[in-house]
Amino acid sequence: MPRRSDARGQGLFRLTARLTPARFVAISCVVFAGLLAVWWGVTASGLVKPLFLPGPDRVFARLADLAASGQLWEDAGVSIYRIMVGFLIATVLAVPIGVLIGCYRAWEAIIEPVVDFVRYMPVVAFVPLTILWAGTGDGQKFLIIWIGTFFQQVLLIMDNVKRVPWDFVNVGRTLELKEREILARIVVPAALPGIWDSLRISLGWAWTWLVLAELVAATSGLGYRIVTAQRFFQTETIIGYILVLGLFGLVTDQAMKAIAKRLFRYAEARR
Amino acid sequence: MTQPKLSVSGLTKTFARGSERIRVLDGIDLEIPENEFVSLVGTSGCGKSTLLSIVAGLEDHDTGSVLVDGQPVEGPGRDRGVVFQSYTLFPWLTARQNVEFALRAAGLKGADLRDRALEHLALVGLERFADAHPNQLSGGMKQRVAIARALSYRPKILLMDEPFGALDALTRHHMQELLTRVWERHRLTVLFITHDVEEAVYLSDRVAVMSNQPGRIKEIVPITIDRPRPYDITSTPEFMALHRRVLASIREESIRIAQMDDAIG
Numbered sequence: 051m052p053r054r055s056d057a058r059g060q061g062l063f064r065l066t067a068r069l070t071p072a073r074f075v076a077i078s079c080v081v082f083a084g085l086l087a088v089w090w091g092v093t094a095s096g097l098v099k100p101l102f103l104p105g106p107d108r109v110f111a112r113l114a115d116l117a118a119s120g121q122l123w124e125d126a127g128v129s130i131y132r133i134m135v136g137f138l139i140a141t142v143l144a145v146p147i148g149v150l151i152g153c154y155r156a157w158e159a160i161i162e163p164v165v166d167f168v169r170y171m172p173v174v175a176f177v178p179l180t181i182l183w184a185g186t187g188d189g190q191k192f193l194i195i196w197i198g199t200f201f202q203q204v205l206l207i208m209d210n211v212k213r214v215p216w217d218f219v220n221v222g223r224t225l226e227l228k229e230r231e232i233l234a235r236i237v238v239p240a241a242l243p244g245i246w247d248s249l250r251i252s253l254g255w256a257w258t259w260l261v262l263a264e265l266v267a268a269t270s271g272l273g274y275r276i277v278t279a280q281r282f283f284q285t286e287t288i289i290g291y292i293l294v295l296g297l298f299g300l301v302t303d304q305a306m307k308a309i310a311k312r313l314f315r316y317a318e319a320r321r
Numbered sequence: 322m323t324q325p326k327l328s329v330s331g332l333t334k335t336f337a338r339g340s341e342r343i344r345v346l347d348g349i350d351l352e353i354p355e356n357e358f359v360s361l362v363g364t365s366g367c368g369k370s371t372l373l374s375i376v377a378g379l380e381d382h383d384t385g386s387v388l389v390d391g392q393p394v395e396g397p398g399r400d401r402g403v404v405f406q407s408y409t410l411f412p413w414l415t416a417r418q419n420v421e422f423a424l425r426a427a428g429l430k431g432a433d434l435r436d437r438a439l440e441h442l443a444l445v446g447l448e449r450f451a452d453a454h455p456n457q458l459s460g461g462m463k464q465r466v467a468i469a470r471a472l473s474y475r476p477k478i479l480l481m482d483e484p485f486g487a488l489d490a491l492t493r494h495h496m497q498e499l500l501t502r503v504w505e506r507h508r509l510t511v512l513f514i515t516h517d518v519e520e521a522v523y524l525s526d527r528v529a530v531m532s533n534q535p536g537r538i539k540e541i542v543p544i545t546i547d548r549p550r551p552y553d554i555t556s557t558p559e560f561m562a563l564h565r566r567v568l569a570s571i572r573e574e575s576i577r578i579a580q581m582d583d584a585i586g
Contacts, residue, residue, distance in 0.1 A: 218411070220403070221403075223378075223379060223396075224377060224397045224401065225426035225427070225474075226426065239411070240411065242413075315454075316412050316455070317413075
């Protein structure tokens with residue numbers, strides 16, 4: 051048998067230790083199952099009152115009811131629509147602006163400090179203002195999602211563009227390409243995998259801002275249902291919807307990752 | 322006497338460092354006749370890469386002139402192909418598409434593109450890897466594609482900025498042999514930057530040694546070794562004598578710089 055240095059070091063704290071994909075998934079599943087077991091344990095034993103934390107059986111039963119009645123799909127549909135529109139508006143604006151200020155110092159001087167300033171203003175504090183400006187309809191949800199993601203996206207995308215090696219631009223110059231051709235055919239394609247990753251990260255935040263907006267002022271959506279459930283002490287619904295939100299976040303994140311893997315196969319480092 | 326392919330004369334370049342100005346290049350004169358291979362060697366920071374950038378038109382200079390075929394250089398251009406030290410293949414394109422990218426910029430179209438790209442990949446021995454992406458290629462292979470790309474649009478001069486600097490010793494030797502073979506067959510005008518003296522002597526017709534602070538051309542050593550040059554000539558007494566001579570010239574510089582630093586410090 052050849053000696054493998056890997057085989058000796060499968061400890062939890064061994065740097066660069068390898069793990070097969072199957073084992074990775076297995077470990078993750080065990081952790082989820084463990085958490086579920088703890089949850090079930092503390093509720094089934096009566097350690098925690100159902101009003102504060104109902105057992106997993108009751109939560110899943112409630113979710114099943116809501117799914118059967120169509121309520122869950124209706125709420126989710128409204129929320130997904132809002133997040134898609136809000137996120138798209140933010141992205142469509144942020145990508146060109148991020149590329150612009152990542153490429154040109156003068157534009158960076160004009161835009162970056164303002165964006166950086168706004169970025170540190172708490173999104174939560176904008177909620178009353180957005181209600182004043184846009185009411186309590188979908189427009190206000192889009193606005194909150196936009197405020198929460200656009201400014202972050204711009205800065206992330208600027209960084210993605212700045213990380214494109216200067217020598218890539220120099221190659222374009224030695225080929226006598228025009229500045230705009232260098233931008234379109236070299237800088238943007240080179241930055242694209244990074245930009246996609248930034249969008250994936252910001253989509254995660256968008257979910258948070260959506261629910262925030264729906265908690266404060268809404269007449270529909272997952273966040274709204276959580277607030278009404280609280281009013282009627284329906285803890286099962288609250289926890290069920292929080293789990294659903296987590297699941298949506300996880301699914302969209304994995305979907306974005308899977309798409310990146312297909313689109314940017316060339317960007318994967320060989321190991 | 323025919324006009325040199327590349328002519329640099331009285332070139333100076335200063336950089337601002339804090340409140341003072343550092344003279345990086347000071348009165349550089351260098352002429353390269355057509356089809357000559359000239360290497361520029363010197364200690365790190367002597368300004369050799371800056372000189373190459375200026376010749377490439379990627380950096381400007383203060384005084385003096387850079388002429389290609391008697392015409393002053395104004396910015397970068399396709400008459401000068403550049404191979405950079407860093408890997409500059411576009412990762413989203415295959416090896417062939419990388420070469421085609423350059424050819425398309427040079428105005429080629431249709432079937433010519435593909436043929437010429439494959440021809441140049443074959444020149445560097447990579448026709449089998451035409452459809453591989455850079456992440457599937459080793460460092461040496463990437464630089465070979467970069468050389469193919471720079472040669473594909475037939476520039477008048479090839480400028481190489483330590484192209485093998487990031488490669489391991491064995492790969493570097495292979496690359497040097499390959500470049501020598503390509504050069505001996507196709508005869509190009511090359512300005513090659515390196516800090517590896519053996520590499521410079523092996524590849525070049527002349528080796529220009531640069532001094533440091535300020536950067537000047539201190540000495541030009543003609544390399545009188547016959548071609549073709551198989552790699553084992555590196556162990557001949559003739560080669561070793563030239564190698565020693567260039568090395569001694571550079572050593573003088575590094576000692577002088579060290580003493581200068583001591584005097585200041």
